[in-house]
Amino acid sequence: MSWISLSEYLVFIAVLTAVVRPLGSYLAKVFAYESTFLDRLVAPVERIIIRLVGPAAQRPMKWREYFLAFVWFGVAGAVFVFLILKLQHLLPFYRLLGKDVLSTPMTGDLAANTAISFATTTTWQAYGGETTMSYFSQIVALASQNFLAGAAGLAVGIAFIRGITADGGGVLGNFWRDVTRAMLWVLLPLSIPGALILVWQGVPMNLHAYTAATTLQGAPQLIAQGPVAALEFIKNLGTNGGGFFNANGAHPYENPTALSNFVEMLAIVMLPAALCYTFGAMTGDRRHGWLLYWVMTLLFAVGLAGVHWAENAGNPALVRAAAPHTFAVGDTAWTGNTEGKEVRFGTSGTTLAVVATSNGATGSTAAAPDSLSPLGGGIAFFNMLLGEVTYGGLGTGLVSMILAAQLAVFIGALMIGRSPVYLGNQIGVAEMKLIALYMLIAGMVILPLTALAVMTAAGRAGLTTNSGPHGLTSIAFAYTSSFANNGQSFGGLSANSAFYNYTTSVAMLAGRFLLALPALALAGTFAERQRRGITSGSLPTDTGLFAGLLIATILLVAGLNFLPLLCLGPVAEHMLLWR
Numbered sequence: 001m002s003w004i005s006l007s008e009y010l011v012f013i014a015v016l017t018a019v020v021r022p023l024g025s026y027l028a029k030v031f032a033y034e035s036t037f038l039d040r041l042v043a044p045v046e047r048i049i050i051r052l053v054g055p056a057a058q059r060p061m062k063w064r065e066y067f068l069a070f071v072w073f074g075v076a077g078a079v080f081v082f083l084i085l086k087l088q089h090l091l092p093f094y095r096l097l098g099k100d101v102l103s104t105p106m107t108g109d110l111a112a113n114t115a116i117s118f119a120t121t122t123t124w125q126a127y128g129g130e131t132t133m134s135y136f137s138q139i140v141a142l143a144s145q146n147f148l149a150g151a152a153g154l155a156v157g158i159a160f161i162r163g164i165t166a167d168g169g170g171v172l173g174n175f176w177r178d179v180t181r182a183m184l185w186v187l188l189p190l191s192i193p194g195a196l197i198l199v200w201q202g203v204p205m206n207l208h209a210y211t212a213a214t215t216l217q218g219a220p221q222l223i224a225q226g227p228v229a230a231l232e233f234i235k236n237l238g239t240n241g242g243g244f245f246n247a248n249g250a251h252p253y254e255n256p257t258a259l260s261n262f263v264e265m266l267a268i269v270m271l272p273a274a275l276c277y278t279f280g281a282m283t284g285d286r287r288h289g290w291l292l293y294w295v296m297t298l299l300f301a302v303g304l305a306g307v308h309w310a311e312n313a314g315n316p317a318l319v320r321a322a323a324p325h326t327f328a329v330g331d332t333a334w335t336g337n338t339e340g341k342e343v344r345f346g347t348s349g350t351t352l353a354v355v356a357t358s359n360g361a362t363g364s365t366a367a368a369p370d371s372l373s374p375l376g377g378g379i380a381f382f383n384m385l386l387g388e389v390t391y392g393g394l395g396t397g398l399v400s401m402i403l404a405a406q407l408a409v410f411i412g413a414l415m416i417g418r419s420p421v422y423l424g425n426q427i428g429v430a431e432m433k434l435i436a437l438y439m440l441i442a443g444m445v446i447l448p449l450t451a452l453a454v455m456t457a458a459g460r461a462g463l464t465t466n467s468g469p470h471g472l473t474s475i476a477f478a479y480t481s482s483f484a485n486n487g488q489s490f491g492g493l494s495a496n497s498a499f500y501n502y503t504t505s506v507a508m509l510a511g512r513f514l515l516a517l518p519a520l521a522l523a524g525t526f527a528e529r530q531r532r533g534i535t536s537g538s539l540p541t542d543t544g545l546f547a548g549l550l551i552a553t554i555l556l557v558a559g560l561n562f563l564p565l566l567c568l569g570p571v572a573e574h575m576l577l578w579r
Contacts, residue, residue, distance in 0.1 A: 005348035009304050012262065012352060013297060019270055020293060024277025030185045031158045031178065032282070042184040049180050057176035063524025066159055069175035070520075071513055073152055074119045077145050082115035084141040085133075093135040096209050101222065104132040113501035118145040120512035121153055121393060122485040123235065123242025123363060124504055126496040130224035130245050135207055138244060143231045147191075150238025150394050151182035156516055157275060157395025158182075160402070163523025164423060165283050170528040172520070186271070187238060194233035197263055202256035205229040228253055236267040239394045241363035241487045248488075249353065249366040250342050261349050261366060268360040272391040273297075275398040283423050287542035292401050295547050299390045299554075303355040303379055310376035311337045312347060316578055340371020358383040361393030363487030370466075370474070370490035374577055377490070378570025381477050384484040385562045387442060389554055393485055399519050405541065407435050408553040412546070413539045421538040424531035434522040438515060442483060443561040445510045449479045449503050450565070458499035466492040469576065473569035482507035 029036050050057045061069065085106050088094055094102070104127050106114075117124040118141070129138065155178035162172050199205050204225045211223040228244045232254055235241055245251040255261050273293060280289020315337050341350050345366060353366035358380035369377060383390060388397045389404055406422045410432060413420040420427040427435075453459025453475045463471045474490040481488055482504040489495060495504065540546060 002347075004346075005308060005351070008262075008348040008352065009301070009308075012266065013301065015266060016269060016273055017293075017297070020274050020277050023270060023274035024289075025281060027158075027186065027271075027274060027278040028281040030181055031173075031278075036185065038185055038189060042189075046177075046180050046184055050177065053176045057174060057180075059174065060171040061174050062170045063159075063163070063172055063520040063527070066156075066172045066175050067517060067520045070152060070156055070516060073175070073179070074149070074512065077148055078112075078115040078119035080115075081118050081141045081145055082111050084137055085111040085114060088134045088137045091134065091136045093207065096207070097134060101130075101210055101224075102132060102134065104128060106132060109498045109501040110496060113505050116505045116508050117487065118142050118240070118242065119149055120485050120508045121146075121149045121238060121240045121361070122482060122508045122511070123240045123487040124482055124489070124495075124508065125242055125246070125248075125363075125487065126501060126504075128246035129243055130210075130226075135226050139227055139230055142242060143234060146231065146234045146238045146240045146242075147183060147187055148179070150234070150240060151179045151187055153239070153393055153395040154182040154186065154271070155179045155395065156520065157398050158278075160395075160399050160519055160523045161279050161282050163520075163525075163527040164402070164425060166527035166531075168528065168530050170524055172523060172527060187234065190237055190267075191234045194237060194263070194267060195229045198229045198232055198260055201260040201263075202252075203229040203232055203260065204253050225253065232264070233267060236264045236362055236364055237271065239268060239272065239360055239362045239392075239397075239485075241357065241361075243364065249357075249364040250368070252344070255366055258345055258349055261345050261353060264364065265352050265356040268356050268362045268364065269300075269391040271394055272360065272397040275395070276401075279398060279402070285423055285542065288423065291542050291547055291550075292398075292405065295550055296390050296401065298547075299386070299551070300355065300359055303359060303383055303390070304351060306379045307354050307372075307376050308347065308351045310373045310379065311341075311351060313337070313373065315339075315373070337371075337373045337376070340368030342367050354380055355383070357488060358486070359388075359390040359392070361388050361397065361484055361486050363481060363489075365488045368491055369477070369488055370492045374470075374473075374570045374574035377473065377477070378566065378574070380488075381473065381480065381570060382558070382562075382566065384477075384480045384486055385442070385446075385566075386554060386558050387439075388484060396485070396515070403435055403438055403519065403522070404554050404557070405550055406431070407439065407557070408546065408550045409539055409541060410435075411553060412549050416539070418539045421532060422541065425526045425529070426532060431522060431525060434518040434525070438518045438522075439557050440561070441510065441514055441518075445483050445507055445514070446476065446479045446562075447565065449507055450476045453479075453499075453503065456499070458497065459503075462494045462497060462500055464492065464494045466490075469569050469573035472565075473573065476565055476569060478504060479507045483511035485511050 159172040205227055213221045213223055215221050231244050249255045276289045276293035280286035350367045357364055387400045389401045391397050409422045410420045410427050474493040478489050478493055
């Protein structure tokens with residue numbers, strides 16, 4: 001590993017670590033309804049919204065009511081997006097681009113898939129943005145859901161924390177107030193300066209018609225543009241990921257410079273990482289909050305090292321064929337797996353994007369996932385199979401990590417004869433059933449859907465360029481990405497068919513709502529009871545030993561669920577390539 005690459009990784013982790021405490025402390029104040037510097041500006045707007053929502057925004061909610069509000073909010077968002085997409089030819093800015101530009105028909109199954117995708121923060125794209133969406137659809141439908149769905153995910157994460165910190169009563173807060181505060185105090189204040197930074201770096205923000213140009217070879221070219229900056233930063237900050245253009249974060253209008261790449265990757269992980277400190281502040285155990293953050297960061301660093309090594313190891317098939325496979329980035333020669341990489345960012349920028357997006361539930365790809373080496377793509381695949389524990393989605397990542405910590409407490413306590421108590425909450429049979437259900441849902445969704453696609457002609461029809469282990473990985477990666485509400489995919493899978501539009505929709509809905517059900521039920525169970533004090537009989541959760549137990553638990557759960565799938569896919573492909 002070169003010093004340039006190592007320096008970029010270390011600087012990224014250092015900057016992320018530096019923002020965790022101030023941002024996490026700010027989030028704790030926002031959702032504890034303490035005063036902040038933005039109150040005078042946004043509190044009047046909050047009062048108007050709460051008044052419009054009505055009595056539902058005034059009363060405290062227990063977990064069932066909170067969960068139902070979360071579901072209905074998602075359903076309403078999906079219906080809203082679906083209607084705009086189906087009617088976009090009647091709405092503003094459609095004629096500005098014209099039918100010859102918006103050439104991909106928005107069929108019913110594609111519109112439904114896209115609507116569910118953006119309402120669940122998955123932003124799975126079976127379409128090309130510049131050939132399918134009008135400016136009105138991009139901003140009013142898609143960008144608005146990036147804000148709203150991201151705020152809803154953050155609200156659920158905060159409600160889960162409240163359940164752990166509650167001392168009887170069963171109240172998790174109010175969903176409508178939490179979403180409003182997430183929007184006004186968090187997402188909007190961060191997105192506006194973030195979008196301006198991207199405009200400074202060269203991301204377009206206009207309503208111009210596409211520009212007709214002629215290439216140096218004399219061929220006609222149509223250069224798409226539009227209000228890209230308005231969508232770009234919030235798609236990363238809200239852990240959404242859907243690109244304004246089909247090339248997503250590899251498009252020079254979405255991600256023009258190494259600095260914009262760094263800022264966008266930081267936007268993906270900073271709120272999920274900061275929530276670790278928020279959790280520590282709200283529970284009164286900051287040491288445990290920092291432990292969760294460092295466990296996440298260690299897993300993140302291991303992923304960086306693994307992908308960097310895999311993508312720089314070279315392609316033995318090209319070596320055996322004596323084919324040229326090197327290029328220069330400035331004064332640096334890249335001799336690794338160069339196909340499908342973003343040459344503007346080099347090895348380190350591309351690796352950082354692969355690991356940040358696969359860990360952060362944000363499919364804002366800056367390279368072609370399908371072109372990664374078997375192990376490079378396998379690590380990205382495995383990151384999602386871990387269950388969003390490494391930063392993860394906005395709110396959902398912390399929930400997954402806390403549930404893994406509770407499972408680790410239960411296992412560790414039983415092994416040494418201690419009481420299974422997590423931050424003053426007794427973990428009994430009922431709680432373990434909910435934790436086990438949460439851990440098993442991914443396998444119960446991803447594996448059957450993958451098997452269905454492999455066994456049916458409609459599923460196999462999507463494999464237009466690959467078969468064998470890589471084809472299996474392509475299919476399983478698609479359902480894993482959908483379930484993890486991530487959204488990135490292997491380009492070798494043609495996913496715009498009725499089969500994949502409907503089946504990936506099932507995975508997206510399960511990853512969003514089916515996981516939230518046991519999580520909020522568990523939070524409600526804790527909130528109903530009085531918290532116990534932490535005694536000498538409790539397993540310590542702020543030590544290096546517990547960090548090791550937590551990492552082992554995370555890897556064990558993922559391995560038991562998905563090790564055969566990984567062996568048949570990326571591992572088998574790697575062995576065939578290096579045979």
